[in-house]
Amino acid sequence: MNIYAQILVDEAKRRGIRVKVIDDEQGLFVLEHGGKRIRCRESLTDRTSAVAMAICENKCLTHRILRQAGFSVPDQVLIDRETTPKEIRSTADLYLKKWGSVVVKPLRGEQGKGVTVDVTTPEEVERACRFAARDGDEVVLEQYVEGRDLRIIVIDHAFVAAIERTPARITGDGRHTVRQLVEEANRQLREQTGGEARIPIDDETRRVIRQSGWDWDEVPPAGETFPLRKTANFHTGGTIRDVTDQVAPRFRRIAEEASRILDIPVVGFDFLAPDFSGERYTLIEANERPGLANHEPQPTAERFIDFLFPETREKIGEQAG
């Protein structure tokens, strides 16, 4: 199984909970203890209602609910199958005039797939819409928000952990081309993440590289650092850093409140914020199956099993056995 399922299974076994793997490729397993049986797909469990999941899956719906509840979310509009190219053009013009830069993404996407960030021309918006709709999904056009990318994990409506995610970047060495440097970065990523993360070699990466004035076959000088991707997702090569202890209490509270509003017991929120002091923030999305393995050394797996099987919770001072 992948690491996201594996750390949960390991923690369950450690507590004497019976584990039955149903489908290792999809991370599907069943936990049984004291007559209770809970199915899980990685961190998504029977305890998350189908309605909560339907809300989180749909970025517009999540957005509307959070906006109505008073949370700060980016300005956003849905481009559905009925939207004509002419309407897309006028919406793009409107948003570009209003915000200067926009983000285009699939309505139901995940792992940064099909997402184009920081688009500033109508032509680019059109291309980004085609990219986002590639897998047949509807598309969301959104105000671009500058800031640091924060993923916050909430379990049982309590804050557990936070990481800062930084989009993939490379540094030139004066010898290798951009393409070779990206290939080398991907070789390392494959080793470090067991194939989970990869910088896509596609038009979007090329667009981002060109924003810094480079192209695939050029050789950047030693020390020259520039971004490859604008999505901070781990799966598109973003790097992660534990910032659990740096996140302001206000952010913790906002994430906990948002989990109650969405009525989802295990959730990962994507925030954008200028800093972690808690003053300004934008809530980007809610993930119903967050990768709990990305939060070392925080006890995400422990809190997950505590939530499902509180009777197996370790008492304070007791040794893990």
Ligand SMILES: Nc1ncnc2c1ncn2[C@@H]1O[C@H](COP(=O)(O)OP(=O)(O)O)[C@@H](O)[C@H]1O
């Ligand atoms: N409105 C936005 N402004 C700036 N960056 C954004 C915005 N929306 C998304 N991003 C960037 O793109 C990444 C992926 O977008 P997200 O909505 O979280 O989709 P996914 O479900 O694919 O993770 C985010 O983590 C963030 O780095």
Ligand SMILES: [Mg+2]
């Ligand atoms: Mg996300």
